[in-house]
Amino acid sequence: MxxxxxxxxxxxxxxxxxxxxxxxxxxxxxxxxxxxxxxxxxxxxxxxxxxxxxGVTGFLTELAAIGFDRLTKELKSGIAKAKDLDGEFIATTQAYAKFAEQYPEHFRIMFRDDLLQVESQILVLASRKTFTELTNVILRQRGEAEITVDVFSDFPKFEDLINDIVIGWCHIHGFAHLMLEKQLPIVGKNMEKRIVKSSSTRLARLIQNDAATRKSD
Amino acid sequence: MxxxxxxxxxxxxxxxxxxxxxxxxxxxxxxxxxxxxxxxxxxxxxxxxxxxxxGVTGFLTELAAIGFDRLTKELKSGIAKAKDLDGEFIATTQAYAKFAEQYPEHFRIMFRDDLLQVESQILVLASRKTFTELTNVILRQRGEAEITVDVFSDFPKFEDLINDIVIGWCHIHGFAHLMLEKQLPIVGKNMEKRIVKSSSTRLARLIQNDAATRKSD
DNA sequence: GTTTAATTTTGACAATGTCAAGATTAAATT
DNA sequence: AATTTAATCTTGACATTGTCAAAATTAAAC
Missing domain, CATH: 1.10.10.60 (Homeodomain-like)
Structure with a gap:
């Protein structure tokens, strides 16, 4: 050192x-x-x-940003290996949860509005990249092209899309967080994999089907 | 004082x-x-x-248990006001998120495996009650009677049910947590209510429909 | 070569968690 | 009722921490 x-x-x-x-x-x-x-x-x-x-807040902010960078990387690499749409969503959930497991202390400070300088440019940029990655996953599930606009700030124009992002992200994040803090009594990698696979598949199909329904109008 | x-x-x-x-x-x-x-x-x-x-860990453990008690109460009262199945799931999501908003610091310590004495009886009992409440919400969505057995420890017998619990709880918890830590760029109570309503309704229907499909076999 | 600015150190301060020893009171025992 | 025992609370002490101001050292600018 x-x-x-x-x-x-x-x-x-x-x-x-x-x-x-x-x-x-x-x-x-x-x-x-x-x-x-x-x-x-x-x-x-x-x-x-x-x-x-x-100070300690500033220090943690930098480490949290590093955490977001790493999470983004893990998401990308997990997604790259997926073979189809369902697989991509499953891979995203898995990669997110795997990151939380591998870097629990990073994960714990990353989502702590009170411990960090939320206005920090480096943190905002890093977390936004993660968010973009997740948004793109949802867009592909919907069969849509990637977009660059800030969809959330244009409500209710993008209400449909925002809804899917929320549904997807809450599932991905909620699972990782609850697993990390040992609230979900899922024991063993085998059980975890099966639950992740089936729950994520169901959600992916929900998003895909709703998108297909909208198109046929 | x-x-x-x-x-x-x-x-x-x-x-x-x-x-x-x-x-x-x-x-x-x-x-x-x-x-x-x-x-x-x-x-x-x-x-x-x-x-x-x-020590401080023991003290926080007691406060976390109080938090779980209060959360359970809020869930019960929110659920009691609901008029139908969809409304019940929406109310659960809302109550959970409202608790996180009203007691952010409680919420933050409640789900922190590293800060608490997880073996504490009082904490285990309190968090289990919350979990039971959420499980019952899912069971009603599935049109099933309340059960008392520990479904998670009997895998894969209850795989279907566990799946629904995970889907439901991850959504509810993920939303509350991401909102609390200002990761979801949802601004204003109006936007929040609409997003909660539509996303929760979709999830409720998913669980309800899958349950109905299983019954028709 | 001199001035200026940026880094890093040193020393100090109040605040904290924890511990051991003592003081005070309640409970138990006889 | 008297005495012992245990529980509750206080006091004083210690090492550790974050923060600050002042000094020391070096790089950069001019």
Whole structure:
């Protein structure tokens, strides 16, 4: 961790701190995340992180953004492997849940309006990319082309689409969150896979069929 | 807050501390929740809470249990006002989301496996009641009688039912959670109500129809 | 080469959770 | 009723933390 530190100026302390911070978050969890521990792991003084992130909130905001980046990546790679429409929605649910399982502490801070600087550009950009990825999944389920406009801000024009996005995302997110916090008494990977597959398939069909119905009008 | 405190022994300090703790949680949020502040509000020494709750984790566990009790109550009362099957599912989604909005800090700690003593009897009992309430909603959607067995532990016998519970609960919970943490760009009560109504109705119909299809076999 | 700005350190402060030891009171026992 | 025992609460202490201001060190700008 602690690179060559001959100079007073570290050179890339920000990056080192982020790495250190991530290791703290992963190992000690949100509860054990302290600026001083991050500083220790990066091999710098206890007040160094303050200068780069403003405080613990700012630090967590950066880590949350990294989390969204990683989630987006996992979604993309999961989706790429899917063979058909049903499979794509299943893969999305699986990838989202897998991320929550692999990076539970990231997931926990990512969706915490009170712990983060929600106005942070880097966070907004990262989370928006995740959101775009999910929106595109829904659009493909509907057999529609990708769009770039902010559909939610044009209500009720896109009410149909917004509805599908909400239905899809709530399912995907709700499942991951409830599984992470051990609220769904689903035990074993086998049971989990079967439940994800059938529930996601049903939802995918619902969205696909409703879209088909609308077209035949 | 601070009752008659002539005696050295408070008499009902545990209860007073819980009230104080809840006020701290509501006012200062999870971040500002400290045992010492709770003690201050209850008018006792700083180490008093330790004796009753073991630590901050134990204290939060009790408050989370209270949260589940309240959520169960809100669900019941929301469901009671519904006029038909669709309305009942809509009411459930609304009540769940309303609770998250009214008690955001409760909601945030309730679903945090890492912050609570998950083995706590009081917490397990309270959360199980909420779960039972939601299960019953699904059973009614399916046109089935309430059952008392633990359906999840008997897999794959109850796979169909488990599937519906997962579909329903993920939607309900996912919506509330994403709304609370401002991830769903739904602005205004009007838009929210319309989205909840249509998305919940679609899901209710899905569950109802699938149940009907199964019966006609 | 000098000034200016950006990094990083040092030292300090109040606040917190936790612990051990003691004080006070209720409950149990005889 | 007296005494022992256990429960409840306080006090004082300790290490740890986030934050701040001032100083030290280096890079950048001019």
């Amino acid at each position: 602690q690179e060559s530190k001959q100079t007073y100026h570290h050179g890339s302390l920000r990056k080192s701190l982020l790495e250190a911070g991530e290791s703290v978050l992963v190992e000690k969890g949100f509860k054990g995340f302290t600026l001083r521990e991050c500083a220790r792991r990066a091999g710098v003084s206890h007040a160094a992180p303050k200068h780069h992130f403003g | 601070q009752e008659s405190k002539q005696t050295y022994h408070h008499g009902s300090l545990r209860k007073s501390l819980l009230e104080a703790g809840e006020s701290v949680l509501v006012e200062k949020g999870f971040k500002g929740f400290t045992l010492r502040e709770c003690a201050r509000r209850a008018g006792v020494s700083h180490a008093a809470p330790k004796h009753h709750f073991g």
